[in-house]
Amino acid sequence: MQLHQALDHIDGLLDLIAPLLTEGHPEAIEQAMQQLRDSMGAFVQLAQRFEAQDFTPENVAHMQRISERLGQIRAHIAKVGAINSQQLQALMPQQSSAHTYGASKLPPGAAASVARLYHVSG
Helix, strand or coil: HHHHHHHHHHHHHHHHHHHHHCCCCCCHHHHHHHHHHHHHHHHHHHHHCCCHCCCCCCHHHHHHHHHHHHHHHHHHHHHHHHHHHHHHHCCCCCCCCCCCCCCCCCCCCCCCCCCHHCCCCC
16 A cells, blocks of 8 residues: 555545534444544554655645644544533533431431431330
């Protein structure tokens, strides 16, 4: 495989991922991102075998464009994650550690248990 072919393959994966991020299909995004990670790993292994003359100005510019696109995707994912986190926090606030009846300020053993508070003696 030539360097430009490997770069074109990664570009194609980025073209696939970009619309998925806006459509909100988590399973498809996960699969595409896994495929991208695998391809990037393979590219790193493959790039080590290329000679210096393979890294032409066009290929270097192509790698820089890919790097910029990856940065944009990373920023988009971080932004969507922050928005989702805020929306989730608004819908489901975190539970406090205090129970419904509150924590007792008395030392252990000095306070009546919840069961005794509602026990009717007779």
